[in-house]
Amino acid sequence: MCLAVPMRLVRRDGDFGLAEVGGIERKIGLQLVDEATVGDFVIVHAGFAIQKLDEEAAQESLALFEEMARLDV
Amino acid sequence: MKYMDEFRDPRAAQHLAESIRAQANGRTMRLMEVCGTHTMAVARYGLKGLLPPEVRLVSGPGCPVCVTPNGYIDHAVALCRLEGVTVATFGDMMRVPGSRTSLEQERAEGRDVRVVYSPLDGLRLASEHPERKVVFLGIGFETTIPGVAASILEADRSGLPNFFVLSAHKVMPPAMGALAGDPEIEVDGFLCPGHVSVIIGAEAYRFIAEDYGIPCVVAGFEPLDVLRAVELLAAQVAQDRAEVEIQYRRAVRPEGNRKARALVEQVFEPSDANWRGIGIIEGSGLKIRERFRRFDAAVMLDVTVEPAVEPKGCICGAVLKGTRTPGDCGLFGKRCTPEHPIGACMVSSEGTCAAWFRYGADGE
Numbered sequence: 001m002c003l004a005v006p007m008r009l010v011r012r013d014g015d016f017g018l019a020e021v022g023g024i025e026r027k028i029g030l031q032l033v034d035e036a037t038v039g040d041f042v043i044v045h046a047g048f049a050i051q052k053l054d055e056e057a058a059q060e061s062l063a064l065f066e067e068m069a070r071l072d073v
Numbered sequence: 074m075k076y077m078d079e080f081r082d083p084r085a086a087q088h089l090a091e092s093i094r095a096q097a098n099g100r101t102m103r104l105m106e107v108c109g110t111h112t113m114a115v116a117r118y119g120l121k122g123l124l125p126p127e128v129r130l131v132s133g134p135g136c137p138v139c140v141t142p143n144g145y146i147d148h149a150v151a152l153c154r155l156e157g158v159t160v161a162t163f164g165d166m167m168r169v170p171g172s173r174t175s176l177e178q179e180r181a182e183g184r185d186v187r188v189v190y191s192p193l194d195g196l197r198l199a200s201e202h203p204e205r206k207v208v209f210l211g212i213g214f215e216t217t218i219p220g221v222a223a224s225i226l227e228a229d230r231s232g233l234p235n236f237f238v239l240s241a242h243k244v245m246p247p248a249m250g251a252l253a254g255d256p257e258i259e260v261d262g263f264l265c266p267g268h269v270s271v272i273i274g275a276e277a278y279r280f281i282a283e284d285y286g287i288p289c290v291v292a293g294f295e296p297l298d299v300l301r302a303v304e305l306l307a308a309q310v311a312q313d314r315a316e317v318e319i320q321y322r323r324a325v326r327p328e329g330n331r332k333a334r335a336l337v338e339q340v341f342e343p344s345d346a347n348w349r350g351i352g353i354i355e356g357s358g359l360k361i362r363e364r365f366r367r368f369d370a371a372v373m374l375d376v377t378v379e380p381a382v383e384p385k386g387c388i389c390g391a392v393l394k395g396t397r398t399p400g401d402c403g404l405f406g407k408r409c410t411p412e413h414p415i416g417a418c419m420v421s422s423e424g425t426c427a428a429w430f431r432y433g434a435d436g437e
């Protein structure tokens with residue numbers, strides 16, 4: 001029940017909005033993420049966005065893992 | 074899916090496994106994954122099979138359904154038997170056996186028990202059915218609690234008179250502190266729960282590193298996240314450091330989500346809470362504040378609940394503390410299966426017994 005997934009915010013009307021992942025849209029509560037705007041990725045859990053995803057930090061982690069994948073093990 | 078699939082590259086995983094071996098440098102260590110979603114990821118991707126034998130991962134008390142005591146299920150059952158009451162709950166709770174019956178059995182007997190995905194669905198049920206009293210079963214940790222707080226505030230704002238919450242919410246740091254201070258448990262490092270930390274922030278674990286000398290790394294949930302976090306932990310343990318680090322930086326800030334914390338603070342106040350198998354941990358629960366008591370099912374809806382009876386032979390409690398494994402339980406896989414669960418740890422997909430049943434002891 002603790003599953004939370006990154007979804008893209010496609011609409012925001014105040015405290016509520018629509019988020020999308022894999023072609024599925026879902027109505028979510030945005031009370032916890034004042035700063036999230038349309039186009040941002042948010043982490044959604046039990047119908048609420050709980051945080052805006054930091055895309056820069058995500059890219060940094062991915063760059064680290066890509067680097068590793070390229071090295072010979 | 075974006076921000077998920079990229080974190081599953083098997084070559085990077087191999088490389089991380091090598092690096093963990095190098096960092097551990099022969100030192101034996103027990104690392105506890107506190108969160109049930111980590112337990113599930115570890116089992117599902119066979120991560121234990123990638124680790125060197127000296128680095129052991131043990132499961133902790135981070136499956137909210139599993140730590141919910143029988144008495145709570147009994148209370149929910151008593152409520153659903155009241156005239157005019159609808160119980161709305163996350164699906165995982167349906168099959169958890171209470172002392173005498175489960176919510177699923179109650180529904181089969183005609184009580185109005187609904188599975189919902191969000192507390193917002195509970196609000197919607199209440200406004201669509203003004204003639205019914207809708208009780209949302211408020212279980213879960215810090216990840217889930219802000220949404221429940223926001224829902225109570227919505228109900229308050231719109232003057233919804235028939236929405237209630239039966240709160241058994243729990244907070245993680247006091248439980249981790251209790252484990253850290255328990256000599257029986259022997260944890261060398263904590264893989265801290267990523268989505269709990271989204272809300273409370275990594276700083277919430279500082280006392281564990283500083284007072285107990287146990288390193289903490291906040292980890293994400295994809296296989297590479299978990300392996301990288303284990304690598305950071307192994308390095309700390311091997312170098313006798315105890316710090317708080319964040320591996321899951323795309324989601325977790327040191328201070329967490331301030332807005333979410335403020336909403337929780339507005340609606341709830343700290344209380345002691347009963348953890349299945351562990352007992353009462355001081356300050357580890359949240360109860361609804363006086364100002365919002367009209368939404369508190371425990372106060373507003375009067376029922377008698379018989380004393381709870383624990384299932385005979387179930388060692389869920391020790392499994393939740395990481396002192397025993399499901400393999401030590403005589404009922405595992407015989408009388409207790411996901412089809413016919415005896416204890417809560419077999420019901421939730423995040424439960425350690427369920428993960429062992431589905432993916433094998435080592436998840437290999």
Ligand code: SF4
Nearest residue numbers: 387388402409416426
């Ligand atoms: S296998 Fe079943 S009975 Fe045994 S500890 Fe796990 S949940 Fe309890």
